[in-house]
Amino acid sequence: xxxxxxxxxxxLTEALSEGGVAVDATMGNGNDTLFLSQLLEDQxxxxxxxxxxxxxxxxxEKLTENQAPENTTLYHLGHEKxxxxxxxxxxxxxxxxxxGYLPKSDKKIITLPETTLKAFEFILNHLAVGGxxxxxxxxxxxxxxxxxxxxxxYAAKLPQQQYQVxxxxxxxQIHCPPICLCIEKIKEEH
Ligand SMILES: C[S@@+](CC[C@H](N)C(=O)[O-])C[C@H]1O[C@@H](n2cnc3c(N)ncnc32)[C@H](O)[C@@H]1O
Numbered sequence: 001x002x003x004x005x006x007x008x009x010x011x012l013t014e015a016l017s018e019g020g021v022a023v024d025a026t027m028g029n030g031n032d033t034l035f036l037s038q039l040l041e042d043q044x045x046x047x048x049x050x051x052x053x054x055x056x057x058x059x060x061e062k063l064t065e066n067q068a069p070e071n072t073t074l075y076h077l078g079h080e081k082x083x084x085x086x087x088x089x090x091x092x093x094x095x096x097x098x099x100g101y102l103p104k105s106d107k108k109i110i111t112l113p114e115t116t117l118k119a120f121e122f123i124l125n126h127l128a129v130g131g132x133x134x135x136x137x138x139x140x141x142x143x144x145x146x147x148x149x150x151x152x153x154y155a156a157k158l159p160q161q162q163y164q165v166x167x168x169x170x171x172x173q174i175h176c177p178p179i180c181l182c183i184e185k186i187k188e189e190h
Pocket of ligand 1: 029031033050055078080098099100101103110
């Protein structure tokens with residue numbers, strides 16, 4: 001069976017098609033940004049966000065080292081503010097969030113429930129039918145449990161006529177095994 005992270009990539013791959021638009025809401029070391037960039041090739045677009053300059057530097061290096069297609073735009077900006085920079089009429093096929101802190105850096109700089117859910121709202125409002133918001137939740141750190149509960153409770157209340165929501169997790173592992181959450185839009189709101 002795939003890890004939560006590997007499974008998140010499968011869910012993203014299934015939602016993306018040629019010329020599609022993807023968002024990496026938590027760029028970090030750029031692993032997901034690179035993955036999306038390579039998947040979408042030159043016709044697609046990837047918009048990536050992080051609040052730490054270090055994340056942008058790491059991601060830039062990763063994209064260059066791997067000769068990624070020139071289809072990425074990196075924003076040094078909180079994902080809760082993505083509406084300030086993304087086109088109003090954007091149609092997003094796939095978005096990825098990795099909640100928690102940047103590995104090997106300051107464990108105090110973490111994603112937070114309020115800003116995470118504000119970004120979820122923007123993504124869901126701009127998700128194409130068949131598009132997916134995928135979120136890998138790490139919650140072993142201080143504040144992580146609170147964010148996990150807020151995100152799962154928000155997702156569980158989404159109307160089933162409009163969204164399919166699943167979680168994927170190994171339930172017999174120690175140390176807070178990550179959860180992969182996927183929200184797929186099946187119908188526009190009318
Ligand atoms: C678990 S890491 C992401 C790992 C990343 N996906 C990768 O491939 O390496 C979480 C990231 O979220 C970032 N972050 C925290 N709050 C944020 C916010 N409001 N907007 C965007 N990024 C944020 C942190 O700086 C950190 O780099």
